[in-house]
Amino acid sequence: xxxxxxxxxxxxxxxxxxxxxxxxxxxxxxxxxxxxxxxxxxxxxxxxxxxxxxxxxxxxxxxxxxxxxxxxxxxxxxxxxxxxxxxxxxxxxxxxxxxxxxxxxxxxxxxxxxxxxxxxxxxxxxxxxxxxxxxxxxxxxxxxxxxxxxxxxxxxxxxxxxxxxxxxxxxxxxxxxxxxxxxxxxxxxxxxxxxxxxxxxxxxxxxxxxxxxxxxxxxxxxxxxxxxxxxxxxxxxxxxxxxxxxxxxxxxxxxxxxxx
Amino acid sequence: xxxxxxxxxxxxxxxxxxxxxxxxxxxxxxxxxxxxxxxxxxxxxxxxxxxxxxxxxxxxxxxxxxxxxxxxxxxxxxxxxxxxxxxxxxxxxxxxxxxxxxxxxxxxxxxxxxxxxxxxxxxxxxxxxxxxxxxxxxxxxxxxxxxxxxxxxxxxxxxxxxxxxxxxxxxxxxxxxxxxxxxxxxxxxxxxxxxxxxxxxxxxxxxxxxxxxxxxxxxxxxxxxxxxxxxxxxxxxxxxxxxxxxxxxxxxxxxxxxxxxxxxxxxxxxxxxxxxxxxxxxxxxxxxxxxxxxxxxxxxxxxxxxxxxxxxxxxxxxxxxxxxxxxxxxxxxxxxxxxxxxx
Numbered sequence: 235x236x237x238x239x240x241x242x243x244x245x246x247x248x249x250x251x252x253x254x255x256x257x258x259x260x261x262x263x264x265x266x267x268x269x270x271x272x273x274x275x276x277x278x279x280x281x282x283x284x285x286x287x288x289x290x291x292x293x294x295x296x297x298x299x300x301x302x303x304x305x306x307x308x309x310x311x312x313x314x315x316x317x318x319x320x321x322x323x324x325x326x327x328x329x330x331x332x333x334x335x336x337x338x339x340x341x342x343x344x345x346x347x348x349x350x351x352x353x354x355x356x357x358x359x360x361x362x363x364x365x366x367x368x369x370x371x372x373x374x375x376x377x378x379x380x381x382x383x384x385x386x387x388x389x390x391x392x393x394x395x396x397x398x399x400x401x402x403x404x405x406x407x408x409x410x411x412x413x414x415x416x417x418x419x420x421x422x423x424x425x426x427x428x429x430x431x432x433x434x435x436x437x438x439x440x441x442x443x444x445x446x447x448x449x450x451x452x453x454x455x456x457x458x459x460x461x462x463x464x465x466x467x468x469x470x471x472x473x474x475x476x477x478x479x480x481x482x483x484x485x486x487x488x489x490x491x492x493x494x
Numbered sequence: 495x496x497x498x499x500x501x502x503x504x505x506x507x508x509x510x511x512x513x514x515x516x517x518x519x520x521x522x523x524x525x526x527x528x529x530x531x532x533x534x535x536x537x538x539x540x541x542x543x544x545x546x547x548x549x550x551x552x553x554x555x556x557x558x559x560x561x562x563x564x565x566x567x568x569x570x571x572x573x574x575x576x577x578x579x580x581x582x583x584x585x586x587x588x589x590x591x592x593x594x595x596x597x598x599x600x601x602x603x604x605x606x607x608x609x610x611x612x613x614x615x616x617x618x619x620x621x622x623x624x625x626x627x628x629x630x631x632x633x634x635x636x637x638x639x640x641x642x643x644x645x646x647x648x649x650x651x652x653x654x655x656x657x658x659x660x661x662x663x664x665x666x667x668x669x670x671x672x673x674x675x676x677x678x679x680x681x682x683x684x685x686x687x688x689x690x691x692x693x694x695x696x697x698x699x700x701x702x703x704x705x706x707x708x709x710x711x712x713x714x715x716x717x718x719x720x721x722x723x724x725x726x727x728x729x730x731x732x733x734x735x736x737x738x739x740x741x742x743x744x745x746x747x748x749x750x751x752x753x754x755x756x757x758x759x760x761x762x763x764x765x766x767x768x769x770x771x772x773x774x775x776x777x778x779x780x781x782x783x784x785x786x787x788x789x790x791x792x793x794x795x796x797x798x799x800x801x802x803x804x805x806x807x808x809x810x811x812x813x814x815x816x817x818x819x820x821x822x823x824x825x826x827x828x829x830x831x832x833x834x835x836x837x
Contacts, residue, residue, distance in 0.1 A: 393571065396575075400541075
């Protein structure tokens with residue numbers, strides 16, 4: 235194409251690019267590089283990092299176990315009211331996470347609808363525990379996985395599943411041996427999105443699980459708390475989160491995320 | 495093992511309603527133009543499209559009440575649909591594995607099938623590493639490995655280039671001869687149908703318009719589509735003794751017949767003249783040249799006039815007669831080269 239680039243498009247594009255990258259650059263510029271290693275070694279930093287990685291991974295596993303079958307149901311089975319179901323399960327996507335946390339408390343809290351029963355019957359309490367962190371993160375992150383996997387299922391060629399049926403495969407075998415391998419890239423992409431979302435989760439976590447160091451204080455919570463007492467520590471923690479996210483995304487992007 | 499079916503599939507703007515009988519060891523080709531309902535019929539037999547009516551029975555056992563995965567069938571799909579994430583061997587082993595064989599058993603059986611189609615050396619390859627002809631053979635092995643009683647093939651050779659097609663066609667013919675069950679194959683290529691099938695069933699607009707052995711169909715086409723397919727000029731007329739009138743043209747023919755009749759003759763039987771030839775006015779008409787095209791070694795002339803016809807002449811004749819589109823010309827056909835049969 236010939237001709238000058240239209241400034242009406244280029245100018246906002248450049249502003250947008252700067253807007254997205256400048257804060258990250260700011261983080262790098264103001265980082266206390268001289269004391270970095272020392273600060274990273276602090277027990278509460280390591281503790282928060284470990285907790286974040288563990289809960290985000292567990293939440294992703296929960297999302298995979300529940301979300302992939304849910305996506306399959308939405309994409310492959312002619313459910314009555316399927317559109318309504320899809321709309322409902324994507325609500326956490328647009329819901330303010332704090333509201334999600336409140337809602338979780340109302341249902342799973344000690345006096346909540348189900349929480350009460352869980353407590354009375356099994357002695358299980360979820361709020362303000364590590365398990366509660368996983369629940370909060372999974373609640374917020376699962377729609378990302380479901381939407382991504384459902385998209386992959388809809389894009390997959392149904393005729394492979396028909397071919398498998400003519401070879402004698404039941405629906406479960408078809409799912410396990412044909413559908414799942416075919417949509418693996420979509421599942422991995424969804425899991426990465428889901429994991430990243432869970433790692434950064436703040437609102438629902440602090441509302442539902444509280445902010446107890448070593449038990450429910452994940453990295454984002456630690457960052458927020460540190461910001462009030464020692465800003466330099468907050469910068470270090472933020473750098474760690476940034477590094478973890480970038481490393482994971484970059485590592486997977488090559489192999490999976492950009493795959494069709 | 496006999497397949498006996500009446501397939502009715504009703505869609506908003508289309509209805510398929512055909513009867514189909516296939517004996518064990520027999521190969522029946524469903525032949526028809528695009529959109530005739532061939533593939534729908536095949537999918538209905540496979541259980542991938544629900545019947546709106548009718549029945550399917552194989553050796554007296556009702557098939558239409560079974561889900562696709564419970565039918566004793568093997569299907570070769572048009573673009574094979576080999577599972578891209580499995581090796582050739584595991585593609586072939588997939589069916590036996592689903593039908594209860596152990597992994598080792600299924601793989602052993604699959605290896606035997608790959609050997610039969612001559613692909614032992616390609617067992618570990620993924621489908622995208624196989625050529626079109628190899629993929630076709632793996633697809634055939636995969637369909638036969640479940641030891642079906644009914645083999646269904648949708649355009650089995652359509653995706654191949656001309657050279658590969660020739661080779662695969664003769665191999666496929668051999669494998670079909672070895673197969674003891676009933677075979678239904680769908681094709682729009684008359685040559686594939688003639689070479690591979692024992693019997694042709696021609697479908698147009700969801701209904702059977704003609705069926706018979708390839709020789710019968712090729713010799714006595716009953717619709718314009720079939721006539722075009724087998725390369726004959728075909729007309730409907732009225733016979734009286736050894737004459738058939740088709741509109742204003744009177745054909746004198748070799749056979750005796752009375753009443754409504756078909757007249758068929760090959761384009762090579764048509765002779766063209768610039769001026770009216772002397773002699774009998776029968777088998778003679780004046781036409782306008784509508785088009786001229788190359789057709790193998792000869793030149794095909796499309797004629798309009800009282801009857802539309804194709805005539806094949808030599809390139810030398812085109813030059814001698816100085817044939818050009820739009821030109822008026824006399825056409826005649828020898829009585830001995832026409833074929834007449836009842837409506």
